[in-house]
Amino acid sequence: MRRECPEVTVIHFVSDGPTSQYRNKTNFYLASTVPFMMGFQHVTWNFSEASHGKGAPDGVGGALKNLADRIVAYGTSIPDVDTLHHQLDAQSSVHIFKITEDDINRSSELVPPSLKALPGTMKMHQLMSSSPGEVKTRELSCFCDGACECYGVREFSFREKETVLQNKGGGGTTEVAQKKGGGDATEVAQNEISEDTTEVTQNEISEDTIEVGTWVLVQYDGDLFPGTVTQISNGQYEVDTMTAIGENKFYIPTVKFPGDKVWYFQDDIKAIIPDPLPITSSARHFCVLPEIWNKHSKKNPFRI
Numbered sequence: 001m002r003r004e005c006p007e008v009t010v011i012h013f014v015s016d017g018p019t020s021q022y023r024n025k026t027n028f029y030l031a032s033t034v035p036f037m038m039g040f041q042h043v044t045w046n047f048s049e050a051s052h053g054k055g056a057p058d059g060v061g062g063a064l065k066n067l068a069d070r071i072v073a074y075g076t077s078i079p080d081v082d083t084l085h086h087q088l089d090a091q092s093s094v095h096i097f098k099i100t101e102d103d104i105n106r107s108s109e110l111v112p113p114s115l116k117a118l119p120g121t122m123k124m125h126q127l128m129s130s131s132p133g134e135v136k137t138r139e140l141s142c143f144c145d146g147a148c149e150c151y152g153v154r155e156f157s158f159r160e161k162e163t164v165l166q167n168k169g170g171g172g173t174t175e176v177a178q179k180k181g182g183g184d185a186t187e188v189a190q191n192e193i194s195e196d197t198t199e200v201t202q203n204e205i206s207e208d209t210i211e212v213g214t215w216v217l218v219q220y221d222g223d224l225f226p227g228t229v230t231q232i233s234n235g236q237y238e239v240d241t242m243t244a245i246g247e248n249k250f251y252i253p254t255v256k257f258p259g260d261k262v263w264y265f266q267d268d269i270k271a272i273i274p275d276p277l278p279i280t281s282s283a284r285h286f287c288v289l290p291e292i293w294n295k296h297s298k299k300n301p302f303r304i
């Protein structure tokens, strides 16, 4: 749609409302993020009430089923999805898209593991969004103007407030609020600099070489993440990391969660790295230069 009619920036979805398919937090999250990645500026999703859903989509669906019946009646077998797709596409003006398992997996990757649930989901019939992760809902749909307040609009955000560093200075330990993937806050002991760290410390990692904006490879809970330094304070570094979806495979989440930015000690910064490289098979995915990754990855048998 964006390709054929780039002037269209508002998209309205109309569907029935079973929670198993459309009326759930995962779909709300995708509806309030993916359209913006495609260049839309405003989105609404409208749910018909049970047994009241005979709208345009049902009419189109019914017409396609009838067409498929006719094709078979005229002697063409339809043994699989690809044939169905091909036949309907050739004989109907309706655009038909095949959703592959890969497409579904790619969408799943976009959804954070712990999503907040929207209150009042069952009563809601319209979801609206004009900004990624920020939604408005109401019990009845209204289209009188894009920003109207009819039928009592409620606001909801999938974002969460930034985690705040609590520096209790003075002592030998610093408590750092660390939340990642729903983990608990952890108390982190001050760097223990042992004698066998020469390999790491003699890398070019130092307060002189790391500045805000520098790409670094950090270790968190045994795993490595690329990220950019966003703040430096008292020998610690706040790093905004990418999200992992595989071995040396990362993406930048559309909506930032508090766990994405964590304070690290210099010890946890394993390397200063060049900008992550796009993985050519998928425009949204990046990897760390394999040479550097392999050197620090725990999968490397030569690293202790």
Ligand SMILES: [Zn+2]
Residues within 6 Å of the ligand: 142, 143, 144, 145, 148, 149, 150
């Ligand atoms: Zn209105």
